[in-house]
Amino acid sequence: MTIAAKDKYDVVVVGSGAAGQAAALTAQENGASVLLLEKGRTTGGSANYSEGIFAVGSYLQKEKGIEVSGTDVLKEEVEYSKYKADSRIWRKYVDTSAENVQWLANEGVVFERVQAMGAGEATWHIYEGFGYGAIHKALEPKFLKLGGELLTSTAAVALKLNEDGSKTITLRNEADGTTEDVTAKVVVLAAGGYLNNKEMMAEETDYDLSRMIPVSSGKGTGDGLRLGWSVGGRKYGTGMAMLFGGYLDDPDQPYFKMMSSQMNVAAGQQPLLWVNEDGERFVDESVIYNFSYAGNALYTQNEVYSILDTGVIEKMAKDGNYMGLGVYVERGDKMDNLAAEIDQAVADKKPFIFKADTIEELAEKTGLPKDQLTATIARYNGFAAKGEDEDFGKEADYLVAVEKGPFYAFKLNIGAFCTMGGLKVNVNNEVEDEKGKVIPGLYAAGNDASGLTGDTYGPNMPGTCAGYAFYSGRNAALDAQKYL
16 A cells, blocks of 8 residues: 555645645646645644734735835844845745735635734734634645645655656655655645754754743654755754743643633733842843743743732733733733633642732742842832833833732743744745755745744734745745746
């Protein structure tokens, strides 16, 4: 019994997330014979959890009268990256972003609205049913209807370049371990980065992995990068994970479950009071409005605790939160279930939460220095009374005194959605070798491709990662058609 239906294809796509689905469907629509590979039992990868995509000049923005300059976006993102991002890649991505939204809509993806996130621009196009709906109700069914071949539980474990320009891909059936070779004229690597590969994360990044919470499908293990590197693709742009600030580590449930938790958002995503392991403040906590910067800030300390009093918990229940977490918990939502979630976490003796009637008792329970913690909170309350943060310059609106018990401390870990980068590509998403020469017929898309970021993701233009995944997969397939 063979693994694949044929032994030769025009295009083989490795990975069935946003980039892989877009590449496979585009190639299939252009008349190529396409094999789409997914090593897991289910398709979509981490793209299933994405809320929306970036675009400038889309039909949705035009309907709302939203004007954003593509050139201004490009300049902001490239400057934000300290010019580690490729301006040419950004130019083409920005210029094609409205068409990207339109193509997805034409394929059956339903967009609900366009909005901003945090302090960013209104570039975030939210799709119905998250990325799961976009992939499973639109792109994948159409790919299959047009005759595309999809194999799940099938990994690509080796890649070889042949003298005639074809590529040999070794497939492995993950159920029984059998292997088989197929050949293709074009290979698109779209396997989603390496966030879930601890060895690669330790080797390629400087993060303290003991504090990082990977909120993803769990399948980003660097498969596409290793395949590309094995045939001479240039390793480039590794080292960055998309951090998103404070996140609670609940050992009793999968990491993604906390995404919709009001307690998690209240503890890790608000511009309130953070202290380090010495009981000291260390940053203007409104850094959370740029969630990637917030992740960086949290990593400057060995431990971080978010301190909430009953007063601010009641205030967020009545008036709404200051900052949400994507569209899982929206900015301004009334936190009507927050108190109940906190009470349940205390009752269950979750390791991330500490409750006390006094600040001194809170210090004892957390192990923080009592004198320093009480002094920090007294000083902070003084700033709140004056409406001026003399230490770090936080805006007065976010200086909320900590004075009504019971008091709560939440130990914060750092959340991460994905890695980005690893293979050097040009504006067509063709993989380049160490000398900057294109490897004909080999493409990298989505989080396997470099050029979009520096060492920190830019959330001021929300949706750029998911948008780039769909765009780059399609961009690769369109160029592959010319190659074919």
